[in-house]
Amino acid sequence: MKRIFLWIWLVVMSGLPGLLAAQEYPALLRFDAPVRDLDTVREVDGPVRLRYAFTNVSDKPVVLLDVHTQCGCLHPTYDRGAVAPGERGVVHAVFDPKNRLGPFSFGLTVLSTNGDYKKFNTLIARGYVINRIPEAEIFHPYVLSAVFRADVESVGMRRFQPWEWFRTREIRLYNTTDRTLRPIYDSGCAYLRMSGPEVIAPHSEAVVTFGLMTRYMNPGPFTIRTSVHTGDTVTVIEVKGLID
Numbered sequence: 001m002k003r004i005f006l007w008i009w010l011v012v013m014s015g016l017p018g019l020l021a022a023q024e025y026p027a028l029l030r031f032d033a034p035v036r037d038l039d040t041v042r043e044v045d046g047p048v049r050l051r052y053a054f055t056n057v058s059d060k061p062v063v064l065l066d067v068h069t070q071c072g073c074l075h076p077t078y079d080r081g082a083v084a085p086g087e088r089g090v091v092h093a094v095f096d097p098k099n100r101l102g103p104f105s106f107g108l109t110v111l112s113t114n115g116d117y118k119k120f121n122t123l124i125a126r127g128y129v130i131n132r133i134p135e136a137e138i139f140h141p142y143v144l145s146a147v148f149r150a151d152v153e154s155v156g157m158r159r160f161q162p163w164e165w166f167r168t169r170e171i172r173l174y175n176t177t178d179r180t181l182r183p184i185y186d187s188g189c190a191y192l193r194m195s196g197p198e199v200i201a202p203h204s205e206a207v208v209t210f211g212l213m214t215r216y217m218n219p220g221p222f223t224i225r226t227s228v229h230t231g232d233t234v235t236v237i238e239v240k241g242l243i244d
Contacts, residue, residue: 168212
C-alpha cells in the first residue's frame with residue numbers, strides 16, 4: 001500500500017511544474033488594432049507612420065519596458081512613463097519601404113510590466129510595396145533584345161565531370177512589348193535541345209529550357225549561340241560551360 005501511495009505522490013509532483021508553468025497571468029494592455037493593414041505602399045512616397053493605441057486593463061500602473069522589432073525597416077517609439085489603470089497610451093512606429101518590393105508582414109513585440117509580472121503583446125504591420133523600379137526590370141535585369149529581358153545574361157551549364165553527359169538549365173524571358181509573341185526556337189547545335197512556349201503574352205514571363213548532351217562533344221570550354229525568332233527580331237542566348 002505504501003508503494004502505491006508513493007507512486008501516486010511521484011506522479012502528482014512530476015506534473016506540478018507543468019501545471020504551474022501553464023498558469024496564465026491576466027493581460028496588462030489591450031490594443032485597439034494590433035494588426036495594421038497598409039494595403040499598397042509606394043516606395044517613392046517615403047516612410048509610413050503607424051499608431052497603435054492601447055488601454056491599461058490591469059488594476060495597477062503599467063510601464064512599457066521595451067518594444068522589439070523584427071525588421072530594421074520598422075522603427076518603434078514609445079513613452080516609458082507609467083500608464084494608470086484604465087488610461088490610454090500609444091506605441092508609434094515608422095515603416096520605411098525603401099529598397100523593398102512585394103508583400104510584407106513584420107511584427108513588433110511589446111514588453112510591459114505592472115511590477116508583479118511581465119506580459120508580451122504582438123503588433124503587426126503588413127501590406128505590399130510597389131518599388132520605384134518596375135518589377136519586370138528587377139526580376140529580369142538583362143536586356144537581350146528589343147523584345148526580351150531575362151533573369152540571366154547567359155545560360156550557365158558550368159563544369160561537366162567525365163561521368164556526366166546530360167544537364168538541363170532554364171532562362172526566364174520577359175516579353176517587354178504590347179503584342180503577343182509567337183517564338184521560333186533555334187538551338188544552334190545538334191547536342192542542345194531547346195524548348196519553350198508557343199505563345200508569350202504581352203508583358204509576361206516565359207521559361208525556356210535547355211538540355212545539353214555532352215557525350216560526343218570535345219573537352220574544354222564551350223559557348224553555343226542559340227536564338228529566339230519573333231518576327232523581325234532575333235534574340236541571341238548564349239549557353240556556356242566546360243567539359244572536363
